Amino acid sequence: MEYQAKQEKAGALRRLRRFVNGLGRARQCCVCGRSFFRFSKFRGGWNSFSPYLNNVKWTGSDFDNFWCPFCRSHDRERHLMLYFDRLGIWEKLAGAAILHLAPEKHLAGRIEACRPARYVKGDLFPSREGVERVDVTQIPYAAASFDWVICNHVLEHVPDDVQALRELWRVLRPGGHAILQTPFASGLEKSLEDPEIADDEKRIEFYGQEDHVRLYGRDLFDRIRGAGFQLTLMKHAECLPAMDARRYGVNPDEPLFLCCRDGVS
Known part of the structure; x- marks a missing residue:
């Protein structure tokens, strides 16, 4: 009682x-x-961030403006929706074959409303109805199966991210597009991947979360290109100049990672 x-x-x-x-x-x-008045913070907001992450200019979520207090959408899916609005991506999803990894609830709802020809939602540990079990390092679909792949803040959790990128490229059709958002530190030339950073406390300090396995540096872009993708980084200020990032609860420093296969856009 x-x-x-x-x-x-x-x-x-x-x-x-x-x-x-x-x-x-x-x-x-x-x-x-x-x-x-305000979005809800993730944990303690930016004030809970370690000095190390601030020094290396970590870029990802906006932890001061994370959750919507009403619908519980988080900043990562809100930012993608704003980018999709501006670039007309919703219209391109109609009739397309889409693979959506770790599918966000609200983003998935918007995609379903576009009436794609095929929409596969996958997660390594599926917890919702309609989500299939998919290991991003061993995607169980044939080569060139999808027109669009959405992989939003997933790669930082994957030990073998190089293999994951190869698989994402493999299942994408020539001329297809992939959204490959992931946090990174613009102040780091090389990604930080240290086997000594293994417990929760150290991972939070150096990687940002206890379930992250690395902190990407600027070499992230070469990793993506090395898998065969053409990468275009679309900055918030250039793509969404009229959108006040604080008002809409998104991180203006996080670009859109718009990738395509075989250099066809």
């Missing part, structure tokens, strides 16, 4: 905070359309 009472009290406090937050207009979620 005591546990239930605590849970009910916590739920009431969350609802109250959400109500008060909803009275504001400074921030807006591009997924649910609601306006409010």
Whole structure:
């Protein structure tokens, strides 16, 4: 009974905070359309980041503006949606064959609404209905099966990322496109992959999360190109100049990793 009472009290406090937050207009979620005072932080926000990650100019999520307090969309899928809006990618997904790895709930819903000819949602540890088990280093589909591959913040979790990139290229059709977002440090020339960084505390300090297995440096771009992709980095300021990143809760330093196979765009 005591546990239930605590849970009910916590739920009431969350609802109250959400109500008060909803009275504001400074921030807006591009997924649910609601306006409010502020997005919710991921853990402790940027203040919880280690000095090392700040020094090497880590770029990825916006941890101060992470969750929408209403629909629970996170900044990574919101940013992709804004990029897709601006570049007309939604229209290109209609009738296409799509592989979506670690599929985000809201992004998946938008893709399904585009009525693709084939939409495969895959995850190494699927937890939702309609998501297949897919190991990105051994993708169980034939070569040249997909027009689009979406792999949003996945590679930093994969021990053999070079093999994963080869597999992503293999299943993509010539002329097909891949979205390969991943956090990286613009202040690092070479990626940090140290077997001594093995426990949760060290991984959070040097990699940003306990389930990350490396911190990419600028050589990330060469890794992607080395797998056969043509890579175009589309910067927020150039692609979305009218979008106030703070208002929409996205990281303006995170570019869109737009890749294509065989140099055909």
